[in-house]
Amino acid sequence: IELQKGEPFVLNENVNIFAVDGLQREAEYLQSYLKDVLGLSLNISQKREEKEVYIELAISSKVAEREGYILTVQKKGATIVGGSAAGVFYGIQTLRKSLADQSLSLPAVTITDSPRFGWRGMHLDCSRHFFSTDFVKKFIDLLALHNMNTFHWHLSDDQGWRIEIKKWPRLIEVGSRRSGTILGTNSDLDDMIPVSGYYTQEEARDIVKYAAERHITVVPEIDMPGHMLAALASYPELGCTGGPYLVGHYWGVYKDVLCVGNSKVYQFVEDVLTEIMDVFPSEVIHIGGDETPTEKWEQCAKCQALNLGGITLQGYFTQKVFDFLTAHHRRALGWDEILENHAPKDAM
Numbered sequence: 001i002e003l004q005k006g007e008p009f010v011l012n013e014n015v016n017i018f019a020v021d022g023l024q025r026e027a028e029y030l031q032s033y034l035k036d037v038l039g040l041s042l043n044i045s046q047k048r049e050e051k052e053v054y055i056e057l058a059i060s061s062k063v064a065e066r067e068g069y070i071l072t073v074q075k076k077g078a079t080i081v082g083g084s085a086a087g088v089f090y091g092i093q094t095l096r097k098s099l100a101d102q103s104l105s106l107p108a109v110t111i112t113d114s115p116r117f118g119w120r121g122m123h124l125d126c127s128r129h130f131f132s133t134d135f136v137k138k139f140i141d142l143l144a145l146h147n148m149n150t151f152h153w154h155l156s157d158d159q160g161w162r163i164e165i166k167k168w169p170r171l172i173e174v175g176s177r178r179s180g181t182i183l184g185t186n187s188d189l190d191d192m193i194p195v196s197g198y199y200t201q202e203e204a205r206d207i208v209k210y211a212a213e214r215h216i217t218v219v220p221e222i223d224m225p226g227h228m229l230a231a232l233a234s235y236p237e238l239g240c241t242g243g244p245y246l247v248g249h250y251w252g253v254y255k256d257v258l259c260v261g262n263s264k265v266y267q268f269v270e271d272v273l274t275e276i277m278d279v280f281p282s283e284v285i286h287i288g289g290d291e292t293p294t295e296k297w298e299q300c301a302k303c304q305a306l307n308l309g310g311i312t313l314q315g316y317f318t319q320k321v322f323d324f325l326t327a328h329h330r331r332a333l334g335w336d337e338i339l340e341n342h343a344p345k346d347a348m
Contacts, residue, residue, distance in 0.1 A: 160230050
């Protein structure tokens with residue numbers, strides 16, 4: 001941040017927003033923010049007029065970082081030049097936050113900024129606690145305000161399955177509902193209040209689009225082979241014992257997991273991930289991999305019949321899932337426990 005000599009830039013109704021082609025959406029965001037913060041209704045122009053005062057938005061190769069920007073404020077106007085539309089968007093966020101005290105005057109200054117980290121993310125668990133699409137969009141707006149570019153969306157766990165999978169409809173018919181929730185941290189008290197909710201694929205696509213407009217990538221998480229009790233309640237044949245299973249009421253780790261010795265499990269996983277990849281264009285798909293007890297595998301004839309040559313059962317499962325995603329030009333992301341089970345070399 002370098003303060004400059006000269007008088008401040010005063011915002012008023014006579015100021016226009018000037019945006020080159022490709023930055024119309026960013027201009028509309030700036031227009032909306034200024035209306036919300038200051039009550040000013042500024043026009044958006046794609047043609048410069050003499051004697052007019054502008055907040056100008058532009059992209060330039062002179063900004064080295066793709067998500068970087070330079071914000072310049074002078075008496076005659078302000079400019080935000082980004083390395084890309086995303087850089088311009090983050091410059092707009094800085095301008096927006098500079099007006100948080102509802103001041104109409106901005107000092108002469110040059111701000112040169114770029115992110116320290118390429119991946120700036122936040123995680124929202126909608127499996128244990130279901131949130132409406134409106135809430136998810138509000139959450140994404142808060143990510144944008146804080147210059148984050150990744151929304152890690154936790155969509156399945158023991159306590160609920162939250163995303164429609166058309167080939168396996170019972171995931172939402174059964175897995176999206178639980179009949180109660182333990183009060184506190186795994187106490188003996190259950191509120192017995194039903195909990196339900198899921199996102200249709202159409203709703204998920206809308207959220208992906210909403211996030212992309214704010215330069216945020218949605219990374220979906222489908223946790224496997226553990227944290228699958230909601231799926232097992234829906235399709236008991238996917239477990240080692242065949243059930244019956246109940247969508248989880250309490251928090252923590254459940255011993256019932258996917259049966260890695262059952263060929264139907266891999267068809268299930270591939271079907272789920274195929275539909276997930278169709279909804280979510282993110283290069284990265286989160287496959288969980290954490291907190292997977294092995295007791296059921298140790299007692300399962302199908303699992304024990306696998307001859308893996310020293311590779312753990314979870315390592316075998318994880319490699320198959322990684323290979324499937326890689327074949328579809330995606331990259332698998334997991335929790336750190338996958339490192340303990342012969343993780344693939346390209347594990348993220």
